[in-house]
Amino acid sequence: MNSSMAMASLIMPQKCPSALPSVHHPIRRFSIRAKPICLSMSNVQSDVRKEDVVIIGAGIAGLATAVSLQRMGIQSVVLEQADTLRTGGTSITLFKNGWKVLDAIGVGNQLRSQFLEIQGMVIKTEDGKELRSFTFKDVDESQEVRGVERKILLETLAKQLPQNTISFSSKLKNIESSENDETLLQLENDSQISAKIVIACDGIRSPVAKWMGFSDARYVGHCAFRGLAFYPDGQPLEPKVNYVYGRGVRAAYVPVSPTKVYWFVCFNKPSPGPKITDPSILRQKIMELIKGWSSELLNIINSTPDDTIIRTPLVDRWLWPGITPPVSKGKVVLVGDAWHPMTPNLGQGACCALEDGVVLAQKLAQAMKFGTLTVEDAFKSYGSERWPRIFPLSIRANLVGTLLQLDNPVVCSFRNNVLVPKLVKLGPLLEHTNFDFEPLV
Numbered sequence: 001m002n003s004s005m006a007m008a009s010l011i012m013p014q015k016c017p018s019a020l021p022s023v024h025h026p027i028r029r030f031s032i033r034a035k036p037i038c039l040s041m042s043n044v045q046s047d048v049r050k051e052d053v054v055i056i057g058a059g060i061a062g063l064a065t066a067v068s069l070q071r072m073g074i075q076s077v078v079l080e081q082a083d084t085l086r087t088g089g090t091s092i093t094l095f096k097n098g099w100k101v102l103d104a105i106g107v108g109n110q111l112r113s114q115f116l117e118i119q120g121m122v123i124k125t126e127d128g129k130e131l132r133s134f135t136f137k138d139v140d141e142s143q144e145v146r147g148v149e150r151k152i153l154l155e156t157l158a159k160q161l162p163q164n165t166i167s168f169s170s171k172l173k174n175i176e177s178s179e180n181d182e183t184l185l186q187l188e189n190d191s192q193i194s195a196k197i198v199i200a201c202d203g204i205r206s207p208v209a210k211w212m213g214f215s216d217a218r219y220v221g222h223c224a225f226r227g228l229a230f231y232p233d234g235q236p237l238e239p240k241v242n243y244v245y246g247r248g249v250r251a252a253y254v255p256v257s258p259t260k261v262y263w264f265v266c267f268n269k270p271s272p273g274p275k276i277t278d279p280s281i282l283r284q285k286i287m288e289l290i291k292g293w294s295s296e297l298l299n300i301i302n303s304t305p306d307d308t309i310i311r312t313p314l315v316d317r318w319l320w321p322g323i324t325p326p327v328s329k330g331k332v333v334l335v336g337d338a339w340h341p342m343t344p345n346l347g348q349g350a351c352c353a354l355e356d357g358v359v360l361a362q363k364l365a366q367a368m369k370f371g372t373l374t375v376e377d378a379f380k381s382y383g384s385e386r387w388p389r390i391f392p393l394s395i396r397a398n399l400v401g402t403l404l405q406l407d408n409p410v411v412c413s414f415r416n417n418v419l420v421p422k423l424v425k426l427g428p429l430l431e432h433t434n435f436d437f438e439p440l441v
């Protein structure tokens with residue numbers, strides 16, 4: 001049997017040789033299918049569970065990939081270090097490319113019904129003077145922009161998976177290739193898994209990317225405060241993204257749902273500094289940055305519950321050809337921020353993680369269902385299809401952020417008086433939201 005045929009057999013149900021019980025973890029909501037075996041490897045001390053497809057990380061990339069694979073008839077298990085899905089966090093903006101993927105994996109309409117469609121954008125100065133406004137559909141009839149609460153997006157994706165798919169409190173501690181062409185995953189809770197295929201969706205600090213030789217994501221010199229304002233009696237805004245451009249500081253706010261408004265304040269800082277979680281300190285720092293700005297933004301921040309306010313240093317990593325390692329090593333592959341952390345200036349990190357998930361699922365299905373590719377070649381094909389999309393987008397997002405964070409008064413005056421009012425065109429700015437893929441069948 002050639003290796004692609006061997007992989008094709010992985011999707012067939014396999015019988016457990018003996019009636020061994022499921023492994024139970026101390027804290028988790030779902031149990032995972034377990035097939036314990038004992039490997040005769042010198043460095044393996046205890047029973048090793050055997051799995052076909054293991055996804056590491058139950059973020060947007062991990063869950064979207066698991067759902068995409070499931071739609072192609074391929075089951076996986078998802079290991080998540082936390083004891084629940086990420087409940088905190090604010091909102092992300094998804095453009096039409098993100099919605100196209102959410103539709104393809106069957107959750108688009110569930111999410112649409114909960115989140116407002118954003119009609120356009122308005123760019124303002126710190127004192128509230130309007131510099132320019134655009135309507136998305138005037139530029140592109142097919143454009144779709146909505147803010148989506150991250151928590152609800154994750155819960156919606158997780159609900160598509162069989163109950164025993166996600167294993168919480170399962171933090172990957174170590175990864176190594178094993179002699180049998182599999183990958184040995186050692187978890188913090190001392191359990192071990194031998195996986196035929198590993199899909200690492202473990203975010204910007206991905207231990208798997210590090211193991212594959214990737215450098216750490218690079219701090220780009222800006223941090224963002226974010227929050228989700230709550231208006232129990234209804235939020236007051238029109239469905240538009242509002243951008244406010246200051247000198248070295250910029251902000252945005254956008255209604256997400258009838259009661260919630262997402263906002264961020266982005267500012268320059270030479271080094272990220274220590275992590276701050278105390279909400280009163282966070283609020284104080286935000287207010288210092290936007291002192292004297294229009295009252296609309298201040299009111300929104302004042303309507304924000306403490307537990308949604310966070311500060312995040314912005315990072316990225318450019319996938320230089322010939323220098324950056326390939327996206328896969330054998331049967332281990334990277335997806336989402338684990339592969340291509342990018343700054344949020346184009347609102348594309350999560351959209352691209354969703355895109356990665358469907359493209360990877362299609363490639364893997366060619367190996368596992370149809371036997372037309374080996375798994376290794378499927379991963380290489382995924383990498384070569386995705387790289388030309390991801391590499392320029394990461395650079396573009398970085399450059400947009402650098403430009404918008406400039407604090408030179410002459411440059412800011414040119415931006416406010418010439419560039420934004422007269423030169424900027426929305427069409428080319430959103431060109432990157434055009435993305436097509438084969439149907440998931």
Ligand SMILES: Cc1cc2nc3c(=O)[nH]c(=O)nc-3n(C[C@H](O)[C@H](O)[C@H](O)COP(=O)(O)OP(=O)(O)OC[C@H]3O[C@@H](n4cnc5c(N)ncnc54)[C@H](O)[C@@H]3O)c2cc1C
Binds near residue numbers: 170171203207312353
């Ligand atoms: C300020 C800001 C604003 C943004 N706004 C937007 C936007 O508007 N639109 C957009 O498209 N994108 C946006 N993004 C980008 C988006 O948030 C990310 O691209 C997206 O969350 C990536 O998802 P992911 O699943 O790859 O990574 P993550 O969301 O980081 O998920 C990784 C998961 O892996 C788990 N994990 C990590 N290590 C381990 C381990 N060792 N073992 C087990 N599990 C592990 C984590 O707990 C986590 O659940 C923004 C980002 C930032 C910082």
